[in-house]
Amino acid sequence: xxxxxxxxxxxxxxxxxxxxxxxxxxxxxxxxxxxxxxxxxxxxxxxxxxxxxxxxxxxxxxxxxxxxxxxxxxxxxxxxxxxxxxxxxxxxxxxxxxxxxxxxxxxxxxxxxxxx
Amino acid sequence: xxxxxxxxxxxxxxxxxxxxxxxxxxxxxxxxxxxxxxxxxxxxxxxxxxxxxxxxxxxxxxxxxxxxxxxxxxxxxxxxxxxxxxxxxxxxxxxxxxxxxxxxxxxxxxxxxxxxxxxxxxxxxxxxxxxxxxxxxxxxxxxxxxxxxxxxxxxxxxxxxxxxxxxxxxxxxxxxxxxxxxxxxxxxxxxxxxxxxx
Numbered sequence: 471x472x473x474x475x476x477x478x479x480x481x482x483x484x485x486x487x488x489x490x491x492x493x494x495x496x497x498x499x500x501x502x503x504x505x506x507x508x509x510x511x512x513x514x515x516x517x518x519x520x521x522x523x524x525x526x527x528x529x530x531x532x533x534x535x536x537x538x539x540x541x542x543x544x545x546x547x548x549x550x551x552x553x554x555x556x557x558x559x560x561x562x563x564x565x566x567x568x569x570x571x572x573x574x575x576x577x578x579x580x581x582x583x584x585x586x
Numbered sequence: 587x588x589x590x591x592x593x594x595x596x597x598x599x600x601x602x603x604x605x606x607x608x609x610x611x612x613x614x615x616x617x618x619x620x621x622x623x624x625x626x627x628x629x630x631x632x633x634x635x636x637x638x639x640x641x642x643x644x645x646x647x648x649x650x651x652x653x654x655x656x657x658x659x660x661x662x663x664x665x666x667x668x669x670x671x672x673x674x675x676x677x678x679x680x681x682x683x684x685x686x687x688x689x690x691x692x693x694x695x696x697x698x699x700x701x702x703x704x705x706x707x708x709x710x711x712x713x714x715x716x717x718x719x720x721x722x723x724x725x726x727x728x729x730x731x732x733x734x735x736x737x738x739x740x741x742x743x744x745x746x747x748x749x750x751x752x753x754x755x756x757x758x759x760x761x762x763x764x765x766x767x768x769x770x771x772x773x774x775x776x777x778x779x780x781x782x783x784x
Contacts, residue, residue: 507625511645521646521652522647522655524618524621524625525655527621528617545627546627550620550621
């Protein structure tokens with residue numbers, strides 16, 4: 471039971487932050503989907519199945535925080551390139567500030583091992 | 587489609603994804619397939635060993651899982667249960683009694699709404715065309731005409747009545763069971779559609 475609750479909490483946390491991890495990866499310029507998915511997949515403990523990132527990318531497009539362009543690839547089918555929109559940049563900036571506060575508070579509480 | 591440039595196991599995976607995604611709006615599925623196809627062609631070389639291909643597919647995850655991750659997003663569509671959705675459900679259930687036109691109106695509302703997936707819409711259409719009106723009609727045929735009770739006035743202080751049972755084409759027990767099923771099916775569909783559009 472405890473393991474199940476922990477797993478659910480972690481999976482909800484992942485779901486909440488992944489979106490902003492994608493935005494952060496695009497901070498320095500555009501990247502195509504597979505490149506993004508690999509970068510997220512390589513980060514330890516962030517992604518369990520790479521395939522579920524594609525629906526997430528779709529949601530970001532519909533939310534208007536990223537823009538995409540299809541371009542021919544030197545090999546294989548065309549690639550979809552993602553880049554931040556001004557809305558995406560603003561969302562990322564806001565999240566970074568909130569996340570730092572959140573992380574520091576949680577670290578402080580968990581670090582003591584005492585919740586008051 | 588460029589599935590011919592994919593590893594056979596990758597092509598098979600893509601087929602499974604297509605099948606699993608039949609309930610998604612077609613545009614959504616097309617976009618997802620395009621992205622996953624790109625992923626497969628980059629992650630798995632057509633000449634890779636089966637073991638290498640399977641490792642890459644494991645990392646990608648089950649097709650059903652990808653479709654499930656896409657599905658909750660459908661809630662973002664302006665698809666919540668509104669007046670039109672209520673009207674569609676009620677007309678599909680009871681509209682058949684209005685010379686059948688009500689049911690057709692319900693059908694139009696159902697297919698024009700974005701609250702339901704294609705699969706939901708087919709369920710709403712096929713279980714049972716005409717709604718409860720069809721159930722009643724079929725029930726009448728199955729059980730025969732209802733029992734007739736004829737009274738010929740009063741003879742010697744006693745009401746004189748004759749009862750003639752209608753002709754039933756199936757055994758009464760079977761007929762009642764079938765009728766119950768016929769009545770419950772459209773009601774169950776209405777409940778299902780209402781919940782799916784919530």
